[in-house]
Every structure is written in C-alpha cells, then in structure tokens.
Amino acid sequence: MDDLAYVSTAQVSRALGVGVTTIKRWVDDGILPAHRTPGGHRKLLLADVLRLVRENDFPQLDLARLRPSLLSGSVLDETKLSRDLYAALRHGDASAARFLIESVDRGGLRAATLADAVIAPAMRRIGLEWEEGRIDVMHEHRATQICSESLYALKSHLLSQAVQERPVAVGGVPEGQLHALASQLVELVLLEGGWSPVNLGPNTPFSSFRKALTELRPRLLWLSIHRVEEPAAFLAAYRELYDDAHKSGIPVAIGGQGLTDDLRALMPYTTYGDGLSHLADFASSLHPRPRRRPRGRPHGT
Amino acid sequence: MDDLAYVSTAQVSRALGVGVTTIKRWVDDGILPAHRTPGGHRKLLLADVLRLVRENDFPQLDLARLRPSLLSGSVLDETKLSRDLYAALRHGDASAARFLIESVDRGGLRAATLADAVIAPAMRRIGLEWEEGRIDVMHEHRATQICSESLYALKSHLLSQAVQERPVAVGGVPEGQLHALASQLVELVLLEGGWSPVNLGPNTPFSSFRKALTELRPRLLWLSIHRVEEPAAFLAAYRELYDDAHKSGIPVAIGGQGLTDDLRALMPYTTYGDGLSHLADFASSLHPRPRRRPRGRPHGT
DNA sequence: AATAAATAGGACGATTTGGACGATTTGTTA
DNA sequence: TAACAAATCGTCCAAATCGTCCTATTTATT
Numbered sequence: 001m002d003d004l005a006y007v008s009t010a011q012v013s014r015a016l017g018v019g020v021t022t023i024k025r026w027v028d029d030g031i032l033p034a035h036r037t038p039g040g041h042r043k044l045l046l047a048d049v050l051r052l053v054r055e056n057d058f059p060q061l062d063l064a065r066l067r068p069s070l071l072s073g074s075v076l077d078e079t080k081l082s083r084d085l086y087a088a089l090r091h092g093d094a095s096a097a098r099f100l101i102e103s104v105d106r107g108g109l110r111a112a113t114l115a116d117a118v119i120a121p122a123m124r125r126i127g128l129e130w131e132e133g134r135i136d137v138m139h140e141h142r143a144t145q146i147c148s149e150s151l152y153a154l155k156s157h158l159l160s161q162a163v164q165e166r167p168v169a170v171g172g173v174p175e176g177q178l179h180a181l182a183s184q185l186v187e188l189v190l191l192e193g194g195w196s197p198v199n200l201g202p203n204t205p206f207s208s209f210r211k212a213l214t215e216l217r218p219r220l221l222w223l224s225i226h227r228v229e230e231p232a233a234f235l236a237a238y239r240e241l242y243d244d245a246h247k248s249g250i251p252v253a254i255g256g257q258g259l260t261d262d263l264r265a266l267m268p269y270t271t272y273g274d275g276l277s278h279l280a281d282f283a284s285s286l287h288p289r290p291r292r293r294p295r296g297r298p299h300g301t
Numbered sequence: 302m303d304d305l306a307y308v309s310t311a312q313v314s315r316a317l318g319v320g321v322t323t324i325k326r327w328v329d330d331g332i333l334p335a336h337r338t339p340g341g342h343r344k345l346l347l348a349d350v351l352r353l354v355r356e357n358d359f360p361q362l363d364l365a366r367l368r369p370s371l372l373s374g375s376v377l378d379e380t381k382l383s384r385d386l387y388a389a390l391r392h393g394d395a396s397a398a399r400f401l402i403e404s405v406d407r408g409g410l411r412a413a414t415l416a417d418a419v420i421a422p423a424m425r426r427i428g429l430e431w432e433e434g435r436i437d438v439m440h441e442h443r444a445t446q447i448c449s450e451s452l453y454a455l456k457s458h459l460l461s462q463a464v465q466e467r468p469v470a471v472g473g474v475p476e477g478q479l480h481a482l483a484s485q486l487v488e489l490v491l492l493e494g495g496w497s498p499v500n501l502g503p504n505t506p507f508s509s510f511r512k513a514l515t516e517l518r519p520r521l522l523w524l525s526i527h528r529v530e531e532p533a534a535f536l537a538a539y540r541e542l543y544d545d546a547h548k549s550g551i552p553v554a555i556g557g558q559g560l561t562d563d564l565r566a567l568m569p570y571t572t573y574g575d576g577l578s579h580l581a582d583f584a585s586s587l588h589p590r591p592r593r594r595p596r597g598r599p600h601g602t
Numbered sequence: 603a604a605t606a607a608a609t610a611g612g613a614c615g616a617t618t619t620g621g622a623c624g625a626t627t628t629g630t631t632a
Numbered sequence: 633t634a635a636c637a638a639a640t641c642g643t644c645c646a647a648a649t650c651g652t653c654c655t656a657t658t659t660a661t662t
Contacts, residue, residue, distance in 0.1 A: 010639070017307045018338060019620035024641080031339045039627040041640055059336040059344035061306050063461060092499065092517075095460075138509035138516070141473065141501040148502075152453035159396075172442065178479060178504060198393065200442040201449075203479060208439035215439070216393075311648070320611040325650085340618045342649055 006035075006043040007066050016053070017061035064157075078109070078117040086122040089143035090135075094150075101150040105157060111192040112280040115185040119147065120275075123181065144181060151184045158191050167287050170212045171222030171253075172200030174234075179226040182256050186222050189276050193283045195220070206237040210244045220286060221245050222279070225256035228263060235266055242268050251286065253279050307344045317354065331590070346462070351409020377408035379418040387423040390444035391436075395451075402451040406458065412493040413581040416486040420448060421576075424482065445482060452485045459492050468588050471513045472523030472554075473501030475535075483525040483557050490577050494584050496521070507538040511545045521587060522546050523580070526557035529564060536567055543569050552587060554580050 009027070013020045027034045027042050032052060034042045046066055053060050081100060088096035104114045123143065130140045169190050173183050180202040190197040198216060200208060209221065221241075228234045238254075245252050246268075253270050255278070270282060310328070314321040327333040328343050333353055335343045382401060389397035405415045424444065431441045470491050474484050481503040491498040499517060501509060510522065522542075529535045539555075546553050547569075556573035565572055573580035 008640075013620095017344065020640085021620050022338070022340075022618085025619085026339060037627080039641085041627065056339065057337050057464075059307060059338060060462060136509055136512045136516075137506055138501060138512045141505050141509065142499060145500050145502045149453055149456070152450055153457045155450070156454045156457065198443060199446050200439060201446045204442050205438055208437055208442065211437045211439045215437075309649075314611095321649085322611055323609080326609080338618080340650085342618065 005046055007046050007049065009042050009044070011066060012044055012049055015049075015061055015063055015065045017059050078113060082118045082121045085118055086125050089122060089126060089146055090139065092139075092142050092146065094146045097146045098150040098153055101147075101154055102157065105154055110277075110280065111158075111185070111188040112276040115189065115276040119151075119181075119185065123147065147181060148184060151181075151188060155184075155188055155191060158188065162191065166194055166196035167219040168198060168216055169195045169220040169222060169283070170198045170200065170209070170216055170218040171220075171224070172204040172209070173202040173224045173226065174209075174237075175203055175205045176229060177224075177226050177258075178202045179224070182224040182226065183222075185276055186224060186279065189280050190220075190222075190283055193280055194287060195283065206241050209241055213245055213248060213250060217248075218250060220283060221250055221252045223252070223254040223256075225254060225258040227258040228260075231263060235263070238267060251282075253282055255279060306347055308347050308350060310343050310345070313345055313350055316350075348406055348409045352411060353409075355409055356411070377405070377410060379410070379414060383419045383422045386419055387426050390423060390427060390447055391440065393440075393443050393447065395447045398447045399451040399454055402448075402455055403458065406455060411578075411581065412459075412486070412489040413577040416490065417576040417578055420452075420482075420486065424448065448482060449485060452482075452489060456485075456489055456492065459489065463492065464495075467495055467497035468520040469499060469517055470496045470521040470523060470584070471499045471501065471510070471517055471519040472521075472525070473505040473510070474503040474525045474527065475510075475538075476504055476506045477530060478525075478527050478559075479503045480525070480527040483527065484523075486577055487523050487525060487580065490581050491521075491523075491584055494581060495588055495590055496584065507542050510542055514546055514549060514551060518549075519551060521584060522551055522553045524553070524555040524557075526555060526559040528559040529561075532564060536564070539568060552583075554583055556580060 009023045010020055012032075013023045016023070023032070024042065026032045027044070032044060033048045034044045037043060049066065050063065052058060053063065081104065085097060085100045087093075088100060101114070101119075104118065109118075126135070126140055126143050129135045130137065171183060171186060173180060183199055183201065187197040187199050198212070198218070200212065209223070212218070213221065223238075242252055251270060252268075254267070255274075255276075310321050310324040314324045317324075324333070324345075325343065328335040328345070333345065334349045335345045337343060382405065386398060386401045388394075389401060402415070402420075405419060410419075427436070427441055427444050430436045431438060472484060472487060474481060484500055484502065488498040488500050499513070499519070501513065510524070513519070514522065524539075543553055552571060553569075554571050554573050555568070556575075556577075556579070560572060560574045565574060571583060573583060
C-alpha cells in the first residue's frame with residue numbers, strides 16, 4: 001500500500017489545472033489510463049499522466065506537484081544510478097540527468113550518498129576521459145553545467161520543505177579555484193541536515209571567509225578544495241582563517257579531492273576528505289537534527 | 302476553477318476588450334501561446350497574456366479583472382523590482398530574491414527585460430559598492446550565488462512548460478573569465494524564445510566552442526564577455542572561431558560589459574552589447590515566432 | 603474615391619467542462 | 633476492531649467553450 005507511483009484524481013486535477021470531474025471523465029473515456037481499487041477509486045500511474053501531458057498538448061500547471069516516486073518500488077541502486085547519470089552527462093541529456101538526480105530525493109537517498117556514490121563517480125569518470133583525451137573539454141563543461149543545474153533544482157526542492165530556525169553554515173571554494181560543484185553538494189548535504197547554508201561560491205578570497213565569520217556568525221565553516229597550486233601560501237592563509245574561526249568557536253570542515261594526505265597532515269582540523277558522508281556526520285554531531293513523524297490522514301504529496 | 306495560472310479565452314477577451322473569436326484566432330495563429338485540453342478547450346497561461354499585452358502596448362487593458370489576487374496593486378515596475386532585488390541581494394535574503402525573480406515571469410515580463418532592467422542594474426550597483434569598498438567581496442559573491450540559484454529555479458520553471466522540437470543554441474563564457482551569470486541570462490532569453498540552449502559555462506576554451514559547432518550543429522552561437530585581458534589574443538582567437546562558425550553558416554552573437562566599443566569595431570558580427578533585448582530580437586529573427594501580421598493589402602505583387 | 607486583403611466580432615448548435623449532491627471508500631487513531 | 637474524518641465515487645445539470653459561418657471594420661494600395 002506504500003506504492004508512491006500512484007496519484008489520485010484530485011492530485012492530477014490540481015496539477016493540470018482542470019476540474020476533478022473532468023479527470024474522472026477522461027479516465028472513463030480512456031484518455032487517461034487508470035487502475036481501480038476494489039472499492040472503485042481511480043488510481044492513476046504517474047508515468048501515464050506525465051507521458052500523456054508530454055505527448056499531447058495538455059495543460060500543465062505544476063507537474064512538480066505530482067512528486068511521488070516514479071521508480072515504482074524498485075530499490076535505488078547507487079551504482080546503477082551513477083552509471084546512468086554518467087551516460088546522461090556524457091551525451092548531454094539534461095532532462096535525463098535532472099530526472100536521475102531528482103529521483104534520488106524521491107527515493108529517499110541521503111544527499112551525502114548522492115554526492116559520494118552517484119555524482120562523484122560519474123564526474124570523476126568524465127574527468128578521466130578528458131585527461132585521456134577521449135572527450136573534449138566541451139563535454140566536461142557541458143556535464144558540469146547540467147549537473148549544477150540539476151543540483152539547483154534539487155536544492156529548490158529541498159528548500160520548499162525546509163523548516164525555519166536553522167543554524168547558519170558558511171562556505172565556498174577558496175581563491176584561484178573554480179570548481180563550484182563540490183560546494184553545491186555541501187550545500188545540499190547541510191540543507192538536508194537542517195542547516196541554512198550560505199555558499200559564497202568559487203574563487204572566494206580567504207579574507208572574505210573571515211569577513212563572513214564575523215558578520216554572519218555561522219556555526220560551521222566549510223571549504224571545498226579542488227586543487228592547491230601553492231601549498232605554502234595556501235597553508236598560511238588557511239591557518240589564519242582557522243585561527244579566526246577557532247577564536248570564535250566555529251568549527252571548520254574542509255575537504256575535496258585537492259586535499260592530499262601530505263596537505264592534510266599539516267592542517268588543523270576538521271577534514272572531510274573521505275567524502276561528504278563524513279561531513280554529514282560531523283555536521284549532525286554539531287546540530288542533531290530533530291526527526292518528525294507525519295501525523296493525520298493527509299497522505300498527500 | 303479558480304486556479305491561479307490559467308485563464309480562459311472569455312476571461313482574456315473581457316479583460317482586453319476584444320471579442321472571444323479574436324482571442325481564439327490569435328491562439329490558432331500562434332500569436333498567443335496556449336495549451337489544449339483533450340476536449341479542445343484552450344488554456345492560456347496568464348503570464349503569456351500579460352507578455353502579449355505588455356509588448357503590443359494595448360490601448361485598453363482592464364487586467365485587474367483577470368486575476369485580482371495575482372496582480373493586486375502590483376503593477377510590475379521594473380525599476381522598483383530592481384531596487385527590491387538589490388536590497389534582497391545586499392542583505393543575503395535568498396528567498397526574497399527568488400520570489401522577486403519568479404514574480405517577473407508571473408507578471409509577464411520578458412526574460413530579456415528581467416536581464417537588462419532588473420538583474421543587471423542590481424548587480425551593477427553591488428559591483429559598484431564593492432569597488433568603492435563599501436561592501437566586501439563576500440557580499441558580492443553571496444549576491445551572485447543567490448542570483449544564480451534563483452535563475453536556475455526560473456529556468457526550471459520555464460523548462461517545464463517548453464515544447465519539443467527546438468533549434469539548438471550553444472554558448473558560454475570564454476577562457477579566463479568566470480562570470481557565469483550573464484550566460485545564464487542568455488540561456489533564459491533563448492529558452493523563452495523557443496530555443497534549446499546548451500551552456501558550456503565559464504572559462505571555456507575557444508577550441509571547445511569550435512568543437513561544439515561541429516558536434517552539436519547549433520543554429521546559433523553565443524559568447525558572454527565580462528572582461529578582456531589581452532585584446533590582441535582575444536581577437537585572434539575570436540576571429541578563428543568566427544570563421545569556423547561562418548563557414549558552417551552559424552551566426553555568432555557576442556555581448557557583455559567587457560565588449561568595449563574599441564573592441565567591437567574590430568570584430569565581425571553580431572554583437573548584443575547593448576543588452577539582451579538585442580539578443581532576443583536577433584535570435585527571434587533567426588527562429589521567428591508568429592507575430593501579428595501588418596494589416597491591409599500586402600506589399601507588391 | 604475605389605478596391606482588395608486581412609482582421610474583428612456576433613450568432614448558431616454541438617460539445618466540453620466543472621460544481622453540487624448524497625453515498626461510499628480509505629487510512630489513521632483510539 | 634470500531635470510530636471517524638478526509639477523500640473519492642457516480643450522477644445530474646447549468647454554464648462555458650468549441651468550431652463554423654457570415655458580416656462589418658480597418659488598412660494599404662491603386
């Protein structure tokens with residue numbers, strides 16, 4: 001009875017902007033396929049609705065309202081997801097990539113898992129192919145853009161069901177570095193963990209992070225490191241920032257593939273170099289997230 | 302049905318003071334976009350109607366009649382919007398910014414207007430304050446991130462009601478340049494104009510654009526120029542790209558605040574340096590959407 | 603002024619839509 | 633398991649919309 005792939009007539013009618021009676025008639029006339037419960041209630045397969053809307057020129061108000069999972073019952077397999085995502089990114093299929101990434105949310109996978117087990121492998125593989133000269137930078141850029149866009153869509157989704165009163169976390173990608181994707185993933189992980197992330201984006205000077213510490217008074221600071229050109233200068237600047245944060249009692253989480261073991265050994269705490277799952281755990285140790293149980297009849301969504 | 306986004310032909314005809322038949326004809330002629338129910342009833346998006354009204358400068362518009370709740374008092378004023386957006390960005394109020402940017406679409410403003418009259422002034426003002434040292438880079442970065450996020454949300458919205466069969470346009474920001482915002486706005490403008498934009502993002506080598514030309518066979522290439530460090534090298538690389546595109550018969554649109562008059566004078570076609578409205582016009586000349594034809598007897602014969 | 607082409611708008615029967623109604627089903631809570 | 637509230641059912645009917653045909657108006661050319 002937990003099959004989320006089904007939607008009711010009322011849900012569809014709201015999403016398509018027509019009356020409930022009309023939906024019922026469409027089903028009865030065979031325009032919309034539907035199953036019936038023993039009691040006679042119509043159960044529409046979301047996939048059918050979406051297909052008909054796309055194939056014909058149906059009105060469509062807000063299909064996002066029909067959020068429940070499209071993956072009827074099938075267990076989410078991160079490995080397969082990652083492979084599918086890789087294929088979609090490789091061929092520049094934006095809508096497929098977006099669908100896959102959003103399905104992660106619908107399927108109840110954690111954001112940290114999405115990052116570590118789905119997106120990271122896919123992007124790493126694309127990066128590898130680029131280094132081997134099997135694809136152009138163009139493909140890599142296109143993949144990054146599509147990924148970024150899909151992640152923003154997902155964030156928008158998480159944001160819509162977020163509660164108030166969240167501790168602030170500030171972070172970004174230090175100066176000289178452009179890879180914004182990792183920082184976006186951190187945003188998602190923190191958002192899911194009940195935080196209010198403020199992403200300063202790529203190429204942000206260390207001084208700006210320090211400014212943000214005093215002005216925004218976050219309870220966590222994160223840094224994504226993609227590659228370190230000059231370790232000495234980097235370490236010096238980082239230590240200064242770290243001292244600042246330490247004085248204010250603000251923990252620092254730093255990670256990314258640019259964070260080599262050599263580097264890590266020389267840095268004061270706290271790294272999440274082994275993946276965003278580490279960061280998620282660390283963050284939730286700072287701010288244990290209260291769990292809610294949905295109450296009452298409304299099964300809507 | 303008092304659902305918010307859709308209106309009927311009769312409602313529009315009353316609000317605009319024209320006959321119902323006329324509205325129907327406009328829809329049938331493609332002047333006014335509309336969806337169809339399976340039964341054949343037209344469903345017009347309020348935003349599309351407002352866009353038409355705004356652009357054709359209707360003499361008598363009783364739009365308050367259409368949706369009092371949506372337009373309550375707020376005659377969309379780009380100047381005010383821009384000021385409000387500036388304030389939201391300045392204070393890091395992401396949800397306010399997102400609301401403002403989405404309200405532009407609800408109110409029927411064109412994407413090009415959003416870019417030229419709302420976002421550009423707000424971001425320019427923030428950039429100015431930064432140069433004058435009145436705010437930190439942090440604020441500028443935060444504003445950019447918030448803007449970017451809101452624009453992605455808007456794009457996602459436009460995408461959900463897009464049709465198939467769109468010509469492809471490819472573009473991005475050339476190497477050495479990081480300001481991705483402008484390219485995002487181009488994406489929106491093209492999307493609204495019926496294109497399928499492929500954004501290669503910031504810091505894309507010229508060679509990649511050329512690769513994209515042969516591989517994706519776009520019908521338009523766009524470049525966003527934020528700042529040119531070495532004009533000579535830039536011009537050389539650009540000319541090479543332009544020649545490639547020209548050979549394939551692909552028009553090139555180039556613009557951005559880095560495109561000074563000096564530079565422009567030395568470049569082969571087609572610039573949109575004066576704003577995205579220019580780009581929108583240019584793009585729609587390549588892929589014309591149905592417009593109101595001039596009345597009377599056609600010229601010549 | 604006369605003319606042709608294109609748009610505007612009213613009228614018609616036929617079709618579609620959506621709200622209202624009491625009866626029934628469904629999922630959660632006691 | 634019983635009780636309950638929310639959601640859905642089927643049916644009926646008024647209102648809205650459809651497509652078509654016909655005529656009036658506007659506009660640019662002759």
